[in-house]
Amino acid sequence: MTEKKLTLQLDFHSGLPIYTQIVTQIQSQLANEILKPGDQLPTVRALAQELRVNFNTVARAYRMLDEARIISTQQGRGTYITEIPPPEVTKKLQEETLIELTDRFISEAYRLGFTEREVSQMVRDRLKVRKEAKVREKE
Amino acid sequence: MTEKKLTLQLDFHSGLPIYTQIVTQIQSQLANEILKPGDQLPTVRALAQELRVNFNTVARAYRMLDEARIISTQQGRGTYITEIPPPEVTKKLQEETLIELTDRFISEAYRLGFTEREVSQMVRDRLKVRKEAKVREKE
DNA sequence: CCTAATATTGTACTAATTGTATCATTGTGT
DNA sequence: ACACAATGATACAATTAGTACAATATTAGG
Structure with a gap:
């Protein structure tokens, strides 16, 4: 299946917003092929619980990634990495x-x-x- | 018998709800005479099992098609393509x-x-x- | 054959799981 | 103290799943 644990390392004292950290780390995991197109991401609530953060913070990160066409969020369904070709493709x-x-x-x-x-x-x-x-x- | 395999291709990451995909694909198969008036569709449970979805999802699609007078669902009988789909409808x-x-x-x-x-x-x-x-x- | 039990089929209602929207609260910098 | 961004709380909406039921068909006994 396309289930991932998606281990993220947050630094609550870095001054960088949580949602920014989530965004950049998912982006980097995608770039490093830890995440691949089609992969399902944890639900906003599941990831929020794991990160000890409000789920709206995760939702905000997901929304930014969605607007950047990196993931596809679907109400009632879940969140998936889009099939975007990796940046290194010619x-x-x-x-x-x-x-x-x-x-x-x-x-x-x-x-x-x-x-x-x-x-x-x-x-x-x-x-x-x-x-x-x-x-x-x-x- | 008027049994059809009814091969549908679902995309679970497309953002379109499953029931919508079922509806449009059956519509298109009817419009293009892959399905014909009188044909019996698979039971909600049979199609659901084949598509690996809950049978209520299929039932929802069937209900929409039924409301559009494209199919006729009959409790205890089965589901059939409506006999006289007007040419202008198809x-x-x-x-x-x-x-x-x-x-x-x-x-x-x-x-x-x-x-x-x-x-x-x-x-x-x-x-x-x-x-x-x-x-x-x-x- | 006829009838009753059983199986099959769609229906209705509800629950669970998901993301969304809006506003309130907090906390930090000036 | 104020302004603003970040985060949290709460209510909502969309999709799918679970459960019980009703209508019809099929089958088994007589």
Whole structure:
């Protein structure tokens, strides 16, 4: 299973906020492959209890990591490391990733009977929808 | 008999609730005639066991589909695809399926850090690659 | 055949587990 | 004393799981 103990070392007298320490240590464990994409992190309450900290402090750390797209928090489900390619991957590898992703998408659409024209048009539409949504969000 | 294997692919880390994934995948299989009117779906417990989820999660998905008049659940009998799904319903479902598929693809690409331009360009490229491959295949 | 017991199926309600939102409290620096 | 950031407390919402039940089908006895 993807259960981890996630041993973190907090320093309560360092002056650094707890949530910052949690964030950076998870980031570093990810960078060192102690944590891997897909891994489930402890629940906010479980980790909080282990660290002797309020669970909202853990939740705050998780939220920052979530906003940074490093983890994915899901209400009622749990928290998982996202499938982000490690920072050391090259641009070329990233390109290959997008190719694979795109090909899977196209294959699935074709398998469901959609035509090239329909797929192409839908991608344009949905990209546009997102862009417009983002614009409205800023207002 | 009208028994189907009903292979569903769940992603437990996608952020989408399990019941939503079940609903949309059954919708798409209906829209694309992998499932047909009159087909019996697996029992809530059977499907739950196969998917390794609680049977109430399947029941919730079935209930949503039932409310949408897409399936008919009958206590003590089983669950069946509704007999006369109007053509415009399946057409609409099909469209929704492609939207859903496309949005998932775009979200994933964005999450991996690709831009709208890159995604758009890659879709064009890969569609073109496929078309050309198909042309060569005919020669 | 008919009928009653049993099994199978979906339903309803509840509980448990998760993250979220909001505000209060604390503590530190100026 | 004040301002501000960090942390804690409390209530909430979403998802999934547990348990008991009702409706139907199937099977066993006669």
